[in-house]
Amino acid sequence: MAKILENHLVADDFCLMKVEADNDAKMGQFYMLRAWDKFPVLSRPISVFDSDGKTVSFLYKVVGQGTEIFQSLQPGADITIDGPHGSGFPDAQGKIALVGGGVGIAPLYLAAKRLKQAHPDSTVDVYLGFSGQPMLVDEYEQAADKVTVNVGGFVTDDIDPTGYDVIMTCGPEIMMRVLYKKCVDAGARAKVYVSMENRMACGIGACLVCTCKTRSGNKRACKDGPVMEGWEVFG
Incomplete structure (x- = not known):
């Protein structure tokens, strides 16, 4: 459980939420967030926008019931955050x-x-x-x-x-x-890393909802990713 410090609109349908929570989040990782008991059933996977070890921030788009609930939360409210998950x-x-x-x-x-x-x-x-x-x-x-x-x-x-x-x-x-x-096509020397934004249910690789095809077989975006090398996914 984490305490919300800030939660406000930054653009049309986009909000930035900052919570108080000790963390070791790495760039490119995500958390599973929920602020309800039974419904909606699933937590929501949200990327880490910022972290300083004592707080973690999330940029999210209001697109459905879960994120609408997030938007309604005021500073001081509690929210459950599970993570950080995934390879960054x-x-x-x-x-x-x-x-x-x-x-x-x-x-x-x-x-x-x-x-x-x-x-x-x-x-x-x-x-x-x-x-x-x-x-x-x-x-x-x-x-x-x-x-x-x-x-x-x-x-x-x-x-x-x-x-x-x-x-x-x-x-x-x-x-x-x-x-x-x-x-x-440009013959660029750059190594490319892609972060896959697949739908997720569990965030820990158990449900296989976020499976994506790669050159080395099916992989779970939440556990094997979300960050993968570009050639693996698009090569």
């Missing part, structure tokens, strides 16, 4: 691009912060794609070397993959697939 983004250095679309931008904030803290001489560029109102751009600009914002178009058009050593991405599967193909 790897440590990396050099020229790094973080590419996100929609709510898929969420794990890229902590990634930018952690990568710059660990490797101050590295260059971390962030590419944010939105279909509507941009959000949290100032926060990303403070964490990264450069932020490129695309509204209503294709954020994958904005990146030259040949300029990077590592590319990490999260967002709609079609966006990540296009980005991976662009890297291959």
Whole structure:
């Protein structure tokens, strides 16, 4: 059980929630959240937006009954958070691009912060794609070397993959697939890591709801991922 410290709208249908909880969350991991007893039946998987060891923050989109309940919660309320779960983004250095679309931008904030803290001489560029109102751009600009914002178009058009050593991405599967193909077609040297946003029921690999096909067989996004190498999923 965790105590909510902040919970507010940051853009149309998007909220940022900060809770008090000791944690060792890594960039790219997620928690299973619930603020109800029996219904809805399932907890909701939400990526870690930020963490400082004593608090953890979640950026979520209000799309259904569960997230509508989250949005109604006020500071001081209790919420159950289970995690952190999954494999996160790897440590990396050099020229790094973080590419996100929609709510898929969420794990890229902590990634930018952690990568710059660990490797101050590295260059971390962030590419944010939105279909509507941009959000949290100032926060990303403070964490990264450069932020490129695309509204209503294709954020994958904005990146030259040949300029990077590592590319990490999260967002709609079609966006990540296009980005991976662009890297291959350009002969980019960059290693590509993708975060799969599959539906999840348990978060620990038992239910197989989040299974996705890879070149090495079916894998569970929650347990074997959500972060995987691009060639495994899209190669």
